[in-house]
Amino acid sequence: QITLKESGPTLVKPTQTLTLTCTFSGFSLRSTGVGVGWIRQPPGKALEWLALIYWDDDKRYRPSLKSRLTIIKDTSNNQVVLTMTNMDPVDTATYYCAHTHTGGYYFDYWGQGTLVTVSS
Amino acid sequence: DIQMTQSPSSLSASVGDRVTITCRASQSINNYLNWYQQKSGKAPKLLLYVASTLQSGVPSRFSGSGFGTDFTLTISSLQPEDSATYYCQQSYSTPYTFGQGTNLEIK
Numbered sequence: 001q002i003t004l005k006e007s008g009p010t011l012v013k014p015t016q017t018l019t020l021t022c023t024f025s026g027f028s029l030r031s032t033g034v035g036v037g038w039i040r041q042p043p044g045k046a047l048e049w050l051a052l053i054y055w056d057d058d059k060r061y062r063p064s065l066k067s068r069l070t071i072i073k074d075t076s077n078n079q080v081v082l083t084m085t086n087m088d089p090v091d092t093a094t095y096y097c098a099h100t101h102t103g104g105y106y107f108d109y110w111g112q113g114t115l116v117t118v119s120s
Numbered sequence: 121d122i123q124m125t126q127s128p129s130s131l132s133a134s135v136g137d138r139v140t141i142t143c144r145a146s147q148s149i150n151n152y153l154n155w156y157q158q159k160s161g162k163a164p165k166l167l168l169y170v171a172s173t174l175q176s177g178v179p180s181r182f183s184g185s186g187f188g189t190d191f192t193l194t195i196s197s198l199q200p201e202d203s204a205t206y207y208c209q210q211s212y213s214t215p216y217t218f219g220q221g222t223n224l225e226i227k
Contacts, residue, residue: 037216039164046207046218046219046220046221047156047158047164047207047209047218047221048218049209049214049215049216049217049218052214060214060215061215062215063121063215096163096164104152104154104169104170104211105152105211105216106154106166106169106170106209106211107154107156107164107166107209108166108169108175110163110164110165111163112162112163113163
């Protein structure tokens with residue numbers, strides 16, 4: 001079955017760079033149409049899509065955050081890494097990774113999420 | 121960006137009630153509309169995709185409809201376990217956007 005799990009620091013300081021890793025199983029990012037996305041959710045607020053990467057290395061970013069985001073895939077290790085530079089307290093959120101595919105572009109499998117707090 | 125507006129923001133209903141949540145897109149998204157259920161402290165769960173297709177394992181009391189800009193999620197007979205926040209999401213074009221959520225409480 002498909003599973004995803006996010007890992008990374010729980011606390012980062014303002015201006016630091018956040019690096020999150022999504023480790024998945026049950027699918028391959030070599031398979032046509034497959035993608036992995038990142039979505040975040042500030043405490044008590046709505047979901048916000050950040051970025052995604054497809055099997056063919058096509059990458060999409062939220063325009064308002066594009067200058068701060070980088071998404072890469074490590075196909076051999078079944079991982080997707082998201083980096084976000086210049087972290088600010090407003091970036092405090094639970095960060096989720098999720099499986100998608102070009103058959104409909106919906107997120108059908110999600111990781112459990114990881115809460116990242118930005119504070120000095 | 122395509123804006124997604126859900127209504128109501130919150131509602132309270134009784135077990136057995138029929139409940140409808142609406143979602144409106146700021147421009148046509150064909151049927152690229154998905155619904156998620158999120159329970160407190162948990163990751164979102166996909167309920168329906170491309171407006172009306174039920175995800176595997178989701179109870180048949182959930183249904184969806186709509187095309188273009190106006191969509192609905194209907195729960196035909198509310199159950200206690202349906203207490204959650206519901207989000208719509210457009211996957212027509214990036215940046216993918218979510219509605220602000222509808223908090224559903226069971227009376």
